[in-house]
Amino acid sequence: MNRIKELFGIKYPIIQGGMIWCSGWELASAVSNAGGLGLIGSGSMYPEVLREHIKKCKKATDKPFGVNIPLIYPNIEKHIQIIIDEGVKIVFSSAGNPNKYTSYLQENGIIVVHVIANTNFALKSVDAGVNAIVAEGFEAGGHNGKDEITTMCLIPKITDEVNIPIIAAGGIGDGRAMLAAMCLGADGVQIGSRFAVCKESSAHENFKNYVFDAKDGATDLTLKEITAVRLLKNKFYQNIQEAYTAKATIKELKDLLGRGRAKKGMFEGNLTEGELEIGQVSSMINKMQTSKEIIDEIIDDFNIAKSDLHTFNV
Amino acid sequence: MNRIKELFGIKYPIIQGGMIWCSGWELASAVSNAGGLGLIGSGSMYPEVLREHIKKCKKATDKPFGVNIPLIYPNIEKHIQIIIDEGVKIVFSSAGNPNKYTSYLQENGIIVVHVIANTNFALKSVDAGVNAIVAEGFEAGGHNGKDEITTMCLIPKITDEVNIPIIAAGGIGDGRAMLAAMCLGADGVQIGSRFAVCKESSAHENFKNYVFDAKDGATDLTLKEITAVRLLKNKFYQNIQEAYTAKATIKELKDLLGRGRAKKGMFEGNLTEGELEIGQVSSMINKMQTSKEIIDEIIDDFNIAKSDLHTFNV
Numbered sequence: 007m008n009r010i011k012e013l014f015g016i017k018y019p020i021i022q023g024g025m026i027w028c029s030g031w032e033l034a035s036a037v038s039n040a041g042g043l044g045l046i047g048s049g050s051m052y053p054e055v056l057r058e059h060i061k062k063c064k065k066a067t068d069k070p071f072g073v074n075i076p077l078i079y080p081n082i083e084k085h086i087q088i089i090i091d092e093g094v095k096i097v098f099s100s101a102g103n104p105n106k107y108t109s110y111l112q113e114n115g116i117i118v119v120h121v122i123a124n125t126n127f128a129l130k131s132v133d134a135g136v137n138a139i140v141a142e143g144f145e146a147g148g149h150n151g152k153d154e155i156t157t158m159c160l161i162p163k164i165t166d167e168v169n170i171p172i173i174a175a176g177g178i179g180d181g182r183a184m185l186a187a188m189c190l191g192a193d194g195v196q197i198g199s200r201f202a203v204c205k206e207s208s209a210h211e212n213f214k215n216y217v218f219d220a221k222d223g224a225t226d227l228t229l230k231e232i233t234a235v236r237l238l239k240n241k242f243y244q245n246i247q248e249a250y251t252a253k254a255t256i257k258e259l260k261d262l263l264g265r266g267r268a269k270k271g272m273f274e275g276n277l278t279e280g281e282l283e284i285g286q287v288s289s290m291i292n293k294m295q296t297s298k299e300i301i302d303e304i305i306d307d308f309n310i311a312k313s314d315l316h317t318f319n320v
Numbered sequence: 321m322n323r324i325k326e327l328f329g330i331k332y333p334i335i336q337g338g339m340i341w342c343s344g345w346e347l348a349s350a351v352s353n354a355g356g357l358g359l360i361g362s363g364s365m366y367p368e369v370l371r372e373h374i375k376k377c378k379k380a381t382d383k384p385f386g387v388n389i390p391l392i393y394p395n396i397e398k399h400i401q402i403i404i405d406e407g408v409k410i411v412f413s414s415a416g417n418p419n420k421y422t423s424y425l426q427e428n429g430i431i432v433v434h435v436i437a438n439t440n441f442a443l444k445s446v447d448a449g450v451n452a453i454v455a456e457g458f459e460a461g462g463h464n465g466k467d468e469i470t471t472m473c474l475i476p477k478i479t480d481e482v483n484i485p486i487i488a489a490g491g492i493g494d495g496r497a498m499l500a501a502m503c504l505g506a507d508g509v510q511i512g513s514r515f516a517v518c519k520e521s522s523a524h525e526n527f528k529n530y531v532f533d534a535k536d537g538a539t540d541l542t543l544k545e546i547t548a549v550r551l552l553k554n555k556f557y558q559n560i561q562e563a564y565t566a567k568a569t570i571k572e573l574k575d576l577l578g579r580g581r582a583k584k585g586m587f588e589g590n591l592t593e594g595e596l597e598i599g600q601v602s603s604m605i606n607k608m609q610t611s612k613e614i615i616d617e618i619i620d621d622f623n624i625a626k627s628d629l630h631t632f633n634v
Contacts, residue, residue, distance in 0.1 A: 011633075011634075124537055144459075145470040154458075155600055156470040156490075158497060158500065159459050159536070163536055177472035177473045185629075186503040190496050190497065222473070223438055286468075315629055317321075319325075320332055320622055
């Protein structure tokens, strides 16, 4: 028995992170077809674009899939209406108050999972009645919590605090890390970085290749005054760091960030001027694979690591 | 077979971190007597004080113990001579170049372990011929690496890069985390925070009680321009943050830090003006225990978590 497999009706307790400019219908359906749970990342989509992705995803898979919605998104209510209209059954919400839409979504037959990064929001999510939580550590790519709690510290802490199913996220890229996360108390894992650069990700090839070349120390959590985000170091990142050195104000940082930087970097492949979001685990990702190859490899490595465990003689 | 147990001749692959103002002979000998490896933290000791602690430790235990030496310490050569003169058999070096003293120590019959926080220094340590490495993640307390790589990302990466034994450190406070670290590839674990506030730690009771009350998000890695250090948030920490907000220069930060802050906080128990070093895992430490109680509990929980693993059905 595994609570995450049961909750979603999936073969493996592996969730693909909803990621702007990476996870459209093609990635989400490929992950779901491979036995995981695919998520359409709606954060980079206009409402009608989201509707199109949902329609295509339904055609591409008969397996469960979901939509990730950042609650701070300006068109959030339109997104939610489209999700309900199109009969989506699973929503992962993030970046906001889980109290606001959880009941409404559930009344419409939707399973709701909220992403948290500390105990306080885990307890708020339980109060809001969510069906499960994603506990995301500091090492995760993209937008991140301000407390900087790592996966190794976050998962056992949250396990001790809540009784609902927990999906561990942040730093999980292979079967060893999946097993470790489950030792810490997680029921399943959410994997972002590895799927962000796989074959079915809609990210630009330049971005994928840049990630394959990344070494450890290649990312940094920056822009904490605006909204903390883990980025690959590139020219754009260096400009941010120079602004910090020059004691930039928040307004100057916002101006520097501007608009459309993530699209420019991850979708259009501009490696110098674009914002490149990825997790620390990128240092261990070095080849192009399909979603199915990734999932099969993770499950194989998980089982190898699990059978190695009996040799741990302490 | 376990490489760390064999290397040191100890019962459990649990190393107590060498911690200034916490780990004198009393803590080190208690941990060694309980089946782990105790370390005297020499970073806060004058040479003759170190000699005294080594002498007392030898009297208090017939089990293996070691000394931790920060290589940037001004009296480092005097420390090394005392370690050799007193017949210490195990040295953990940190904060410096492992090339400088490893051979010399080994020629004097000493097992040398170096603390690293990224791949680059792991490979340098292998080149220097160290017997093992401690791979320490971002979540660890006290002084820390600049790349901010978390334990979850660091351990599998280093496991793939080196063949010598690996001791995982950072975020490890219980049996679940110990098992997780070993799933990631570690041969053993180093635990700091939990021993920093145990009965035999020489830290002040005020500090220990403050740690027992700490929630998640209570620590932060700060002073990165001088030397990155993870601190509990208190008045002194708030002063540092205010200095940052006021765009303080490095000299101003150094003046604010001053001298003796760690002693004032951890040893003298001044919770407002002192520097309080502890790891993120402090949010899960909430009671006073002896070293032996801690080690026995970790091993019990490790074995429970390990036997639960066969129920992980993915």
